[in-house]
Amino acid sequence: MNGCPDREKNIWLYGLGELPEDRRQALAEHLTHCPSCRAELRRFKTVMEKVKTAGRTPPLPRQSADAMTRRILDRFDAKPRLRGRRWLTWPKLVPSLAAACALLLSVGIFSYRALDEEKRAPLMSGLQKEQMLSPEELQTLQDQDMELLMEFQTVEKLVQVLDASSSEGQRMDNNDNALRKRIHAVEA
């Protein structure tokens, strides 16, 4: 008994008629000279027979069966449109899929073009931009421009002052150099 590999599994599957043919023959041969396995097979069959008997069910009473049949058929009759044809078939599915693809493609093209226009927006002229602005936005822009111009004027004046002072300094340097050359000449 201990030397029988997979004893229970094989015997039970054999008892249930589900052991593959090659193993079934081998086990049948084994059972002829293994009393222990024969005893287990006998016990297993006894238990399963008792299980079958214990699992017997009461019959469905005829009246209940008839009433149930009527209810099922009433429901069957109530759904005539769903029977006999399937609403989702390939011939219907293909045009729907094609339409969905076309819609996606159009949305994609429009989105791409919108993005492209956004990229091209800096190339628009100032006038075009101003035309797109509201009057309030335009006024704000003009106010900011005036302030900017005033700042530019201030900067320009500063530059002029600096230029003047630097040219004066250069002139003084030139005079000093000429004086030094003259002194050198006299000394020589």
Add this chain to the structure above:
Amino acid sequence: MLNRNRHPEAEDAAEPFEAQPQKNDLPDADLAAEAGRGSRWAAEQLIRRYQDRAYAVAFRMSSGDEDQARDATQDAFVKALGRIDRFRGQSSFYTWFYRILVNTCLDARNHKRRWSRLFSIKNRLLGKDGTAASMPEAIPDPAGSADPMESLRARELQRDLHRVLERLPDRQRTAFELKIFEEMTLSEIARVMKLETGTVKSHLFRATRAVRTALADWAEG
């Protein structure tokens, strides 16, 4: 084979006695095709053909609850006939219908289990004993005997079997019940449960071991 040009319902009035036995012998696939075209007669034939067996499966899967078994059987037929046009005849109608039936019974069982858990919590909160396992009263005396001792032993066996089956996971229990009570082959069970044959074999083996161990005392005699 069914003559497509002659609708069975149209024959009823003309040939009430001769046509009926022939039509009752129609294969499931032909009846299913006719039902798919809206034939009430074909739908009724399919119901009559499988009603008792379906109820027996539902009764076992409902642990002996008659009302639940009746509802599950009815729901399974309504679902099957509602989508009968999807039955392509690749498997037998019987396998296709059993799949719907088993799923309907499993859904009903899970629904009932959830409710019983809820009531068990409620009973415990109220101080009542919610742990006692209920033994269905509707299950008939399996021995069907006048001998009271034999009848008592049969009841005990039924209770032991009920207990062990209740403890099994759904898939193991379903595989076991379809094999032992419906005498389906492993490949049929695999088609009904939408599992590989090897997986069904594994579930069946585990369930068999559990039942064999739990009913070890019943092995002799």
